[in-house]
Amino acid sequence: MRIHFPTGVVAVLSVDESIHFAAPFIPTDAELTADDSTPTPWPAWISDVNYRRPHYSSYAEEIYSSVVSYYIHGDDVVVLLDINGVDPEITVEHFPASSPDSL
16 A cells, blocks of 8 residues: 655654654544544544644644644554645555465
8 A cells, every 4th residue: 555645744753663652742542532533442543633733833833724643553663644735645556466485
């Protein structure tokens, strides 16, 4: 799967899964469930309520019309993307199954 934001990336934060709740700017459980989104535990979450926009400067609050946050929790890494005013382009590619000999 390919997720592409052609424009509008405000910030990307990536942290090790083992410390993600101690890392700064990672949303808390209260922030994740406050917008009646996917309940925890979650593999991916989105919030369009602009709760992260105040984390940026007052100038940024003026130029960013909307900061949509994408929070993706994997096995080893947690990624938080803040995006301004653009929907992602998502494509799914199918790869042929590999044979055991090619491993």
